Amino acid sequence: MVAASSAAACGAVVCASGADASASAISGIVRSPQGQAVAGAQVELNAFALDKAGVHEISIESTTSSSSGRYVLPAPSASQTASLAKVDGGTINYEVDVTSVSDGVVQSATTTVPGSAAFGAAASARLAAGLSASGGIDLTLTTLHEAGGRIAHASISPRDCTDNSPSWNTVSTGSYQVIMGEPHDYIGMSVQYAYEQDASTTIGIALSGNGGSTWGENGSASTTTTSGVGFSTPWSPDHYAPYVYGTFIYDRQQEDFRCTGPSDTYRVVPDYWTGGVNVSGNLTAYDGGNSPVWQHDQALGGAGEAFISAGVTWHKSGGSGATYGAGANFAGVSLSANTSYSTSVTYTWQMDNDTSIPHVLFGANGVYPATGGGATIVYSN
Amino acid sequence: MIGGSIAGLAAVILGLAGWLAHDYLYDASFMQVPAGSSGYEIDTCRTGGALYFGYFFTPTRAVHLTGVQLVGVPDGFTVEGIYAVNRLKSKKIAVGAATQQDWDRMGYSGVHLYSVSDVSLPAGGMGEWWLVAKIVPSEPGKQTIEGIRVSYNSGWRSGSTVYDEQVTTDCTT
Numbered sequence: 001m002v003a004a005s006s007a008a009a010c011g012a013v014v015c016a017s018g019a020d021a022s023a024s025a026i027s028g029i030v031r032s033p034q035g036q037a038v039a040g041a042q043v044e045l046n047a048f049a050l051d052k053a054g055v056h057e058i059s060i061e062s063t064t065s066s067s068s069g070r071y072v073l074p075a076p077s078a079s080q081t082a083s084l085a086k087v088d089g090g091t092i093n094y095e096v097d098v099t100s101v102s103d104g105v106v107q108s109a110t111t112t113v114p115g116s117a118a119f120g121a122a123a124s125a126r127l128a129a130g131l132s133a134s135g136g137i138d139l140t141l142t143t144l145h146e147a148g149g150r151i152a153h154a155s156i157s158p159r160d161c162t163d164n165s166p167s168w169n170t171v172s173t174g175s176y177q178v179i180m181g182e183p184h185d186y187i188g189m190s191v192q193y194a195y196e197q198d199a200s201t202t203i204g205i206a207l208s209g210n211g212g213s214t215w216g217e218n219g220s221a222s223t224t225t226t227s228g229v230g231f232s233t234p235w236s237p238d239h240y241a242p243y244v245y246g247t248f249i250y251d252r253q254q255e256d257f258r259c260t261g262p263s264d265t266y267r268v269v270p271d272y273w274t275g276g277v278n279v280s281g282n283l284t285a286y287d288g289g290n291s292p293v294w295q296h297d298q299a300l301g302g303a304g305e306a307f308i309s310a311g312v313t314w315h316k317s318g319g320s321g322a323t324y325g326a327g328a329n330f331a332g333v334s335l336s337a338n339t340s341y342s343t344s345v346t347y348t349w350q351m352d353n354d355t356s357i358p359h360v361l362f363g364a365n366g367v368y369p370a371t372g373g374g375a376t377i378v379y380s381n
Numbered sequence: 382m383i384g385g386s387i388a389g390l391a392a393v394i395l396g397l398a399g400w401l402a403h404d405y406l407y408d409a410s411f412m413q414v415p416a417g418s419s420g421y422e423i424d425t426c427r428t429g430g431a432l433y434f435g436y437f438f439t440p441t442r443a444v445h446l447t448g449v450q451l452v453g454v455p456d457g458f459t460v461e462g463i464y465a466v467n468r469l470k471s472k473k474i475a476v477g478a479a480t481q482q483d484w485d486r487m488g489y490s491g492v493h494l495y496s497v498s499d500v501s502l503p504a505g506g507m508g509e510w511w512l513v514a515k516i517v518p519s520e521p522g523k524q525t526i527e528g529i530r531v532s533y534n535s536g537w538r539s540g541s542t543v544y545d546e547q548v549t550t551d552c553t554t
Contacts, residue, residue: 306435306477307487311425314477317417353425358487361477 026118027072028136030065030098033107037069038141041100045073047081047092057095058169062261065098075119077211080171094118098139105151107141161259168253168267175274178203178328178337181233181244181345188310188357193244194232194346200224203248203328204335206268215268215331223248223270233279235350243281247274248328268330308351308359317346411442411535412542420525420547421478428518428554431461431481433489436512436529436546438502444533446500449512452543453527457520458550464494468509475511478548516548523551 030041045061060080065071073096081092092115099108117129127133143151180201181193200222207218233244248270255265308314327337351359426432436449449463468475471492476484484490500510512531518524526548532541 305474306437307474307479307483308421308477309423309425309479309483311423312478313422314419315422316419355483360474 025072025074026094026096026113026137027070028138029069030071030100030109031069031138031140032102033140033142035140037065038100038102039065039067039069041065041069041071041098041141043071043073043096043098043139045076046095046097047076058171059256059262060094065100071098096137096139098141100141102141106144108144109139109141111137111139113137164257164259166255166257166263168269169256169262170251170253171266172252173271174250174252174268176248176250176328176330177245177278178248178270179243179326180246180337187239188352188354188359190235190238190350190352191240192233192235192348192350194348196345201246201248201270201273201337203270203337205270206330206333206335208266208331209264211264212266212331215333217333217335218267220336221269223273236279238352242279245278245280248272249274250330270328306361308361310351310355310359311353312359313348313350314361315346315348410542411440411444411533411538411540412438412531412544414542414544418545418547420549422549422551423478423480424551426480426518426550426552428521428552430517430552431484432516432518432548432550433476433479433481433484434514434516434548435476435478436514436531436544437475437507438512438531438544439506440502440504440533440535442535443504444502444535446497446502446531446533447539448532448541449497450530451514451516451526451528452530453525455520455524455526457518457522457524458526459517459519461515461517462494463497463512463514465497465500465510465512466492467495468511470509476513514548516550518550518552521552521554523549525549 026045030038030043032038041064043063043065044059046057046059048057060076061073063071063073094113094115095110096113097108097110099106101107113131114125114129117125117131123133131137145151178201201224202220202222204217205219205221206215208215236242249272250268251271252266252268255263255267257263326334328335349361421434423432446465451460451463454460466473466475471489473487473489473492476489479487479489494513497512500512502508502510512529514529516526528543528545528547530541530543533539
């Protein structure tokens with residue numbers, strides 16, 4: 001993780017000796033090969049993360065040594081360590097890397113610090129890890145050599161921060177249940193959702209600007225099922241209005257600026273749809289005469305109603321999506337979900353064969369079939 | 382010779398202008414067609430028995446209907462007629478799909494059937510009108526009517542629009 005000019009560099013000598021350390025930080029002094037304090041050295045705290053991409057090294061914190069050569073790296077938060085690889089019964093191996101340029105020559109140092117010996121650990125644990133019994137972690141720079149033994153010269157000029165564009169690094173993943181649909185049927189019919197392989201859903205993005213303490217919705221992202229097969233909900237029972245849930249994998253990502261490094265801004269974005277689905281709940285208590293759609297329809301003199309004979313099936317596919325304000329819930333924030341059924345989701349209502357009752361559909365927006373934005377939620381009466 | 386060339390050029394210009402004007406005058410798209418498709422399917426029917434299917438339109442401008450016809454009609458169907466029903470005067474909700482028995486039982490056989498050319502729709506809604514097609518399947522098995530084409534005027538402009546609203550029957554003899 002040392003930001004030097006050669007990946008084949010060698011010769012980094014680690015000298016870890018006393019300074020001070022606390023339960024909330026790793027700190028120490030950066031020194032030159034001659035023992036003088038080095039200001040302006042780039043210091044990084046790294047660790048290995050384990051996620052769906054496998055094991056890879058990630059940067060947790062970075063800083064620059066002060067005029068007295070001192071550096072302080074805050075201890076990672078619980079959320080930052082959640083995805084880190086654990087060894088030997090739960091220990092996280094951290095790595096402190098430092099890089100500096102002196103008269104055009106690259107100098108570096110690195111050391112591995114077991115989590116059990118850092119952040120205010122007992123003297124015995126520090127000694128067992130090869131550290132001094134107390135104090136911090138001082139790092140002594142050595143000249144970096146390229147393959148073949150040549151001294152590595154800095155080909156880099158001082159850090160150019162004219163391009164400080166941000167990117168997002170995934171630090172952990174999780175699964176969430178997302179409301180994807182809400183088919184309604186009332187009396188004398190059954191309803192089914194059928195999702196095709198490429199059905200897509202747009203879900204809100206949760207954003208935190210304070211390291212994950214509080215979250216809000218900010219923007220959205222679209223994801224499609226990757227299961228390779230479509231699925232259908234079971235035919236609903238009579239008088240039923242359930243939520244259709246899909247399971248999505250979310251990524252927790254940290255904002256990382258090209259020049260200044262990671263920030264305290266995190267976001268949770270949908271990654272992919274597992275293809276699973278379940279149907280639960282029954283919202284019919286909100287339907288019937290109390291339904292705002294039904295009341296709107298009645299206010300228009302029944303303009304949106306249509307009589308259907310027993311045994312007839314009506315299907316609709318394509319059109320605008322259905323947006324659900326509480327499609328997903330993350331950290332107390334209701335993230336919206338919009339199931340786009342353009343060519344990929346079909347709703348089918350099957351009238352039962354009871355000829356003693358009239359089967360009536362009525363749609364949203366007072367027009368049947370619904371033509372405007374929003375859900376084509378069709379009720380029966 | 383020069384006069385002939387000028388006349389020829391004028392004919393080309395007039396032809397081009399006429400072609401452009403024809404598109405502008407006769408291909409107005411004032412109907413709001415729902416995205417995707419929808420359709421009815423009925424298998425509780427018998428050949429020779431009439432079926433009724435309703436259609437609803439929401440133009441973006443006020444239009445006056447001038448004609449309507451079903452498209453993609455197989456030989457196994459007889460289209461007896463397409464009519465307009467006034468929802469307010471009939472005091473009945475529209476029909477989506479109905480057998481002859483239900484048409485009679487629900488009292489629709491008593492409503493006045495208007496000519497399609499009587500229909501004027503307001504911008505943004507079906508107003509007080511819906512259309513109904515009376516169809517008699519003459520062959521058993523599954524067969525499908527693909528949609529309906531509606532023609533209209535809006536002021537001095539004209540247009541026609543096809544709706545992909547299918548009707549599929551699977552009747553027995």
